[in-house]
Amino acid sequence: MNHRTPLLVLALAAAALSLSACRKQSSPAEQAPAAQAAGGESADQFIARVNAEYKAMYPEMTSSQWLSATYINGDSQRIASKANERSLSALNAWIEQAGRYEGQPMSADTARALRLLKLMTSMPAPRDPARLAELTRIAAKMEGDYGAGTYCSGEGDARRCRQLGELEQVLARSRDYGEQLDAWQGWHSIAQPMRKDYARFVELANEGAREMGFADVGQMWRSGYDMPPEQVATVTDQLWGQVKPLYEQLQCYARGKLDAQYGKDQGELAGGLLPAHLTGNMWQQDWSNLWDLLQPYPGAGSLDITDTLEKQYQGNLSAALARPGSQAGVETRFRAQRDAQLLTARQMTERAQDFYTSLGMPKLPDSYWQRSQFIKPLERDVVCHASAWDMDMEGDVRTKMCIRPTEEDFTTIYHELGHLYYDLAYNPLPPLFQGGANDGFHEAIGDTIVLAMTPQYLHSIGLVGEPQQGREALINAQMRMALAKVAFLPFGLMIDRWRWGVFDGSIAPDRYNQAWWELKAKYQGVAPATPRGEEFFDAGAKYHVPGNTPYTRYFLAHILQFQFYKGLCDAAGYQGPLYACSFYGNREAGQKFWSMLQKGASQPWQATLKEVTGSDRLDAGPMLEYFAPMAEWLQQQNQGRMCGWEAPRPAPDAP
Numbered sequence: 001m002n003h004r005t006p007l008l009v010l011a012l013a014a015a016a017l018s019l020s021a022c023r024k025q026s027s028p029a030e031q032a033p034a035a036q037a038a039g040g041e042s043a044d045q046f047i048a049r050v051n052a053e054y055k056a057m058y059p060e061m062t063s064s065q066w067l068s069a070t071y072i073n074g075d076s077q078r079i080a081s082k083a084n085e086r087s088l089s090a091l092n093a094w095i096e097q098a099g100r101y102e103g104q105p106m107s108a109d110t111a112r113a114l115r116l117l118k119l120m121t122s123m124p125a126p127r128d129p130a131r132l133a134e135l136t137r138i139a140a141k142m143e144g145d146y147g148a149g150t151y152c153s154g155e156g157d158a159r160r161c162r163q164l165g166e167l168e169q170v171l172a173r174s175r176d177y178g179e180q181l182d183a184w185q186g187w188h189s190i191a192q193p194m195r196k197d198y199a200r201f202v203e204l205a206n207e208g209a210r211e212m213g214f215a216d217v218g219q220m221w222r223s224g225y226d227m228p229p230e231q232v233a234t235v236t237d238q239l240w241g242q243v244k245p246l247y248e249q250l251q252c253y254a255r256g257k258l259d260a261q262y263g264k265d266q267g268e269l270a271g272g273l274l275p276a277h278l279t280g281n282m283w284q285q286d287w288s289n290l291w292d293l294l295q296p297y298p299g300a301g302s303l304d305i306t307d308t309l310e311k312q313y314q315g316n317l318s319a320a321l322a323r324p325g326s327q328a329g330v331e332t333r334f335r336a337q338r339d340a341q342l343l344t345a346r347q348m349t350e351r352a353q354d355f356y357t358s359l360g361m362p363k364l365p366d367s368y369w370q371r372s373q374f375i376k377p378l379e380r381d382v383v384c385h386a387s388a389w390d391m392d393m394e395g396d397v398r399t400k401m402c403i404r405p406t407e408e409d410f411t412t413i414y415h416e417l418g419h420l421y422y423d424l425a426y427n428p429l430p431p432l433f434q435g436g437a438n439d440g441f442h443e444a445i446g447d448t449i450v451l452a453m454t455p456q457y458l459h460s461i462g463l464v465g466e467p468q469q470g471r472e473a474l475i476n477a478q479m480r481m482a483l484a485k486v487a488f489l490p491f492g493l494m495i496d497r498w499r500w501g502v503f504d505g506s507i508a509p510d511r512y513n514q515a516w517w518e519l520k521a522k523y524q525g526v527a528p529a530t531p532r533g534e535e536f537f538d539a540g541a542k543y544h545v546p547g548n549t550p551y552t553r554y555f556l557a558h559i560l561q562f563q564f565y566k567g568l569c570d571a572a573g574y575q576g577p578l579y580a581c582s583f584y585g586n587r588e589a590g591q592k593f594w595s596m597l598q599k600g601a602s603q604p605w606q607a608t609l610k611e612v613t614g615s616d617r618l619d620a621g622p623m624l625e626y627f628a629p630m631a632e633w634l635q636q637q638n639q640g641r642m643c644g645w646e647a648p649r650p651a652p653d654a655p
């Protein structure tokens with residue numbers, strides 16, 4: 001995965017690594033390093049050694065994880081969990097040794113590296129070898145189960161089995177209430193068997209966190225922000241308070257449109273909640289697929305990128321079929337389809353790379369193009385959830401995706417390349433500093449570029465027609481962004497509100513699902529259309545829960561990306577309304593961006609933010625500035641409607 005905490009690493013996906021993390025056969029503490037430490041290793045020497053050992057063991061860890069994510073089976077899971085076991089026990093040994101340096105004189109860099117060491121994994125492991133091994137086995141199994149998740153329905157000849165990608169397409173494209181409900185429920189059924197594993201996972205990881213001196217895993221996650229962990233909830237609540245009125249207006253508008261499409265009795269649920277299966281997205285985190293229903297002014301500037309990408313694929317397919325020697329036949333056609341899918345995916349990725357190189361950043365290395373996974377392989381299960389990987393801290397970077405020719409996947413590629421460019425920029429730093437300034441920064445890089453994909457830019461690359469001028473076209477463009485960026489905000493917050501509660505024990509396993517839906521209702525204003533009791537484990541149907549990727553990073557990224565965007569637009573000398581700025585091709589903006597990436601995690605994020613934006617505070621102001629026209633338009637549209645929603649009351653025994 002992705003990234004972020006170095007240990008974990010993989011970039012993109014951040015998550016994965018985490019799981020994995022590092023170590024070696026027997027605990028390194030029992031080997032040479034311990035002897036050296038006893039022999040008077042200084043703090044600076046200790047950190048230098050950890051950096052060297054970590055870098056040396058890192059490729060084995062990432063390779064085993066790459067294999068288990070791209071060839072899901074029992075063998076690859078065994079190898080990945082073993083490698084993870086080694087890296088996590090090495091980490092535990094380093095952390096134990098680090099205790100000797102508390103209160104001793106050392107350089108500021110070494111003090112920072114020592115703090116980062118304790119946060120290197122998002123999956124703290126117990127010291128007890130048997131329980132550590134159990135934890136890594138469960139982690140590999142949950143990730144594999146998610147990746148291989150398949151929903152089979154129907155009887156006899158009508159029986160068919162579908163995986164996430166296909167079920168997502170139903171939500172994206174079908175407007176049939178029952179078909180969407182079936183796809184949504186079907187995918188959520190794959191998580192039911194994970195519930196027990198997850199509860200055990202929580203116990204074991206909490207044990208690891210406590211041994212490292214944290215109250216629980218949630219507190220450990222909240223300790224990675226260069227501020228007291230108890231402030232993280234307050235800071236994120238404040239940011240949410242800034243943007244909530246905008247989200248409420250969007251939710252209200254969407255509800256009205258769903259009512260119009262499905263009728264009031266199906267288009268909304270009691271209290272004004274949106275039915276979870278009707279938002280065009282499995283988790284209701286991005287509503288872009290509802291464009292057909294929510295488009296403000298049909299005809300005022302088409303922004304249908306998916307349509308253009310599909311045409312590009314069809315063109316590639318025709319070319320493949322027209323190749324000399326292609327005979328008509330099922331097999332030839334099938335091959336041609338695969339070739340065209342791969343070619344289209346690569347072209348989409350080249351297009352994304354072009355944005356980065358236009359800023360003066362380097363091309364991705366040849367190995368990237370050879371070793372990445374661009375489309376879903378046939379005949380084996382893979383984790384399709386997009387991720388970016390730094391395999392060796394020396395240029396072997398990759399992405400792993402199952403790209404389809406859709407707008408969503410197109411922008412996700414830009415997101416993933418943001419992770420890789422961060423990796424490449426900070427690779428010269430010591431390994432402990434190879435991470436985002438905080439994990440929200442890592443998630444915000446590619447998204448900042450996505451904000452610069454204005455209608456003008458999209459036109460320049462042939463994806464949409466000549467941009468229309470005028471208010472209607474502007475509102476269309478704003479809606480397109482709002483469905484991705486504003487709709488996401490409460491989802492970005494609620495996942496870890498749930499996990500923090502799970503890790504601190506306030507959400508016990510017998511309330512997992514109830515608490516999940518209470519938070520979905522409270523923050524997002526969505527609800528399931530049918531009862532979801534404790535026989536379900538709906539949190540497990542979202543990758544980052546079985547994959548153990550912290551999620552607050554994405555909420556922060558959705559705020560930060562507007563701050564970065566504004567900072568880069570300023571650097572480019574842009575003057576004009578924020579929403580119309582694209583810094584495509586601007587070397588000044590590129591230089592500023594690259595300098596920020598090169599800093600990695602070597603200094604507190606506040607200092608890095610200040611260099612780019614002039615301010616050291618998280619602030620939703622730039623996001624609100626960007627969406628000012630949309631906010632005003634939504635208010636007009638919603639006039640006379642009752643906006644807001646009422647979440648169902650928590651059951652009496654809930655905290």
Ligand code: X8Z
Binds near residue numbers: 385387
């Ligand atoms: O997981 C991701 C990326 C990989 S870091 C594809 N994202 C979150 C998600 O899909 O839930 C990007 C936006 C939010």
Ligand code: ZN
Binds near residue numbers: 002012
């Ligand atoms: Zn990401």
